[in-house]
Every structure is written in structure tokens, then in C-alpha cells.
Amino acid sequence: MDGMTPTTHQAMARFRASLLRRASAVAWVVLIIIAAQAVRQQVFTQPGFWIPMAGLAAMLIISTATRWDRPMATRYAPWIAVAWLSGLILGITAFALIEPLEATATPILYGIAAVSGLLLTWWAHAFMTVLIGLAIAFIAREGGADAIADVVAPVLTVAVVSAATALVGLEFEREAVRSASRETQIDQQRLDFERLYEVSATLARAESLAEIVPHLVGTICKYLDAQVGVVLLYNPERHRLEVMSPIWVNGYPLETDPIVLDVASPAIVAQVYRSGRPFFVRDIDQDTDAHVLLRELGLRQALVAPLKVENLRVGAIIVGDPYVGTFNEDQLDQLGSLAAPAGLVLSQIGRYEAQAEMTRRLEEVAQMKTDFVSTVSHELRTPLTSIIGSLDTVNRPELAPTQVAAQQLLSTARRQAGRLQRLIDDLLVVSRIDRGAIPVHLEPVPLKLAFEEVNRVVSIEPTFTIEPPDLIVEADRDHLTRILINLVENAAKYAVGSPVELYAWERPNKAVIAVVDHGPGIPDDERERVFERFTQIDQSDTRSKGGTGLGLSIVKSLAEVMYGAVRVEATEGGGATFVVELPLARALQKVESR
């Protein structure tokens, strides 16, 4: 902080100094007028003239050369002014005693009475008034006034002028006081705004708490001229205040070990947090419980303010010094106003960091899950392949058991092993999709070929219609057949006994494939959900059909990696129609005319 706060006292001093400067200037003019008069009246050479003239000139030279601001700010100011005016009065009175100059000099004394009213405190002004009254009475007497009225009248005039200017002076003084306090207020506000701006700018630049806290505390310490600054944030899970590291000491950030404070503790800092009101600790005591944290920070005086956002308290800020006596209540107010934007941003960043941490952990967990599924599936696949191989071998005519019961057990084992294999296969595909590691080889695939392949593999015999018959899509052959097999098998499984039809037709730049069944269909409100993982509608029925709830989610992901899409609609007259859209092979895509 540079410069002092302007006070009433200073404003008055400035006012008096400027009045004295102007009075000196006017006095010069008066002196010149009187000198001219003296030359004209040829009294110039009289010692009664030139001695006071020389004295006054010397006084005015000194007065003009002096910078009055300083002296007028001291407590000797009224005495200096009294001396200055007394000198002037003496000189002018001396001139007035010279007969030809009397008419010029006497009115000047009235002027001096007026200036005195503005320049002096009331007692000094009273003194001046008496002095001027006496001078005027004296001049009147010397001038040969006999009647008492001739003496009293001018003295009364002086008294009236004096009283009037004293009143004006009082008003001036009041106004000066008022404008000084307004000025002080405006200055303070400007300063506050500048600081708020700088604090906000500091806050806006930073991205993490670790980055922002030292900046923030440093800036605030600088403004409040404090050596130590500490921010505490409230931890809602543990219900305590935690000191943010680093703390600020002597212009440097200093890393600290964790320091915590229970919110319910009697410590001042906890009290400030609870009450939401700033507090000024003038002298930190060595024993009081309330001063616990402050003492540990090595402080002797401290300002503590809450950090809050609206009514939500997010923490507290401490600034302090290892000695007493330099802080005041104004600084406490300033800390309060600086803490407001700080609280807002700190809480926002805190929340953001917590969120980021949570997201990071969730991602980690998701990654662990994917890795786990992938590892387990691989590990399961090897022994399962060998089990299936053994079962198939045992099932060969030359090895197959002759008893019916044994044959049945064998075929159950083979069927269940097959189910397990499909499940593991699905899990592997899902984990690849999650890792973004699913291979995609896009190539032109004639739909006729794909449909024929599906027909060879599935347990039922769907009919198929392709229009035009040579429709070719841009797809990964394996993924496309996997999608179609999945949909056809689902139709066979859930629309038992119903005919299943495959259709394909051309749309601008894409082929639309439909797998139509006439079974129970899928209720409206389940149509989005069936594509989510592990979704099975009508659990009991589905369980009996041995599903996993992964099939349609795989269909959707595979369609998407091939830049396609899938949805389900109702078949006219009942049943489900799964619609897959895929891009046409590039050679067939028409360039759209613009």
C-alpha cells in the first residue's frame, strides 16, 4: 500500500494551505496598491511607510516560497496562520496611520477579518477579530474620531464580517469533511474493485486446486500485507476442515503435512466456518483452545474469513503475522470481500476435481472389468475346446456308449458345452468391442452370398427375398453373418413355429435388411432396451430359452462399427421385425447431386 488514506484532517490541511497560498497572492496585490498609493501621495520615503512595507514584503516572500501543505497538516497550523495574519494586520495598521493611506488600508483590515474566518479555528479567529477590532479602533482614534460612535461603528462592522465569515468557514469545513469522506470511500471502493479483479483473474487462470491455492493466498497476503496465508476446505465426508497445501509464508509457497480441524472444535477457525462471520484475532494466546490452529502456524495475530458460495460454506481463509498490532478491522472487511470470489471458484474447482477423480476411477473399474472378462474368457475357452473335442470324439459311432441313458447324458453334455462356448464367444466379442479392439475389414459383400451362408448355419430355414438380387453392401463379412445368424436364431428361439423371412432392398446409398417373424413380438416400451447388454424381456420365459442378453447388444455394436444401424419394429399382424441398415458397396453409391 502506498500513500495514506485521505482523512478529514488532511482534507482540511489541503484546504488551509491553498487558502494561505491565495491569501499571499492577494496580499501582494494589496501591497502593490498601497505602494502605488504611497508614491502618488509622496509618503514613500517616510519611515512609517517603508519600514512596515519592507517587513511585509519579507514576510510575503517567505510565505510565497513556502510549501504550506506540510506545516498546515501539523498541530501548529492555527498558530502559523495567526502569526501570518497578525503580521499582516500590524503592517496594514501602520499604513493606515499615515493619513493619505488610511482610506486604502482600513478596508483591507475588514478583508483580513474575512480571511481569518475561513482560515482559522474558532478561538484563533476570535483572537484575530479582537486584534483587528483594536487596530480599527486605534486607527479611528489616531485619525481624530471624537465621537464614540465613530469608533464603535467600524469595530462593530469588523465583528459582523467576522461572524459571517466564521459561519461560512464552518460550512466550508463541513463540506470539506463530507467530500473528504466521500473521496476516501470512493478511493477505498476503487482499491477494493482492483483487488477483487486481480483475485478473480488469478482464479480464472488456474485449473486445479493445487495450482490456484498458492496464487490466491499469495495475492491476498500481498494486499493485506500479511506474512502467512492458509486456505482450509471443508471435507463433507469426514466433516472436517483440511488445510490446503501449500500454505503461504513470507512470499513463498510451503508444502505442509496434512493438518485437519474438526468442524465442531472450539477453534476460532471452526467457529468462523460455522458462523460464516469473519473474525479478527488481535493477540494469539499460547494456552487458549480457541487459538489452536493459529498457534501451530506460529501466528500472533490473524484475520479469519469464511469461504462461502451463497449460503453454502466451503471453507475458511486465514491470513496472519508472527507479531501483533498491524492489522485492523478494515483489513478484516477487505479479507471478507476478497474471500467471496475465492470461495466461489475454489468450490467449483473442488467439485470439478472430485468429479474428474470419480470419472477416472470409474474408467479404471471399467477397464479392469473388460480386462477381467477378456482374461477369464480366454482361460475358459482352452479347456472348453478340449472338452467339446473329447465329447465329439466319444460320440463317434465306434466309441459311443450303447446305453440310451448314457447317450442322452452325453448329448446333454455336448449341448451345454455348446451353450457355454457361445456365451464365452459372446463375452469375448463384447470385451473386444469395449476395448475398441474389434477388427473390421470392410469389403463389398453380395447379400445373396451372406443370406446363403446364414441358411447353411441356422437351425431353421428362413425364406429370403433380395431386390435387386445383386445387391452388394460394404461390410465385414464375418460381422454381417454373425448379425444375421443372431437375429434368425432369436426369431427361431422366441417365435417358435412361426415362419421367418429375410428381406433386403435398396435405398439411396444404403441397403435395408429385415428379419421378420410372426411370434410374440417385442412390446413398444422395450424396443430400445432390448439392444442394451444383459436385457431380457419376460425373464422366466427367456431363461427357459437359455439366453444371455448379450446377443442384440453385439448385433448393435457390430452394425455400428460397419457404419450401419439396427432397430426393431412390429411385424404387421404380430411379431418382431429387426431392421439392419448398411452402406451400399462404394462402387454402387451414387454421388448425390447438389
Ligand code: ADP
Ligand atoms: P438373449 O441371449 O436373451 O437372446 P438378446 O440380446 O439376443 O439376448 O435378446 C434380448 C431379448 O430380446 C431376449 O431375451 C428376448 O426377450 C427379446 N427378443 C429378441 N429377439 C426376439 C424376437 N425375435 N421375438 C421376441 N423377443 C425377442
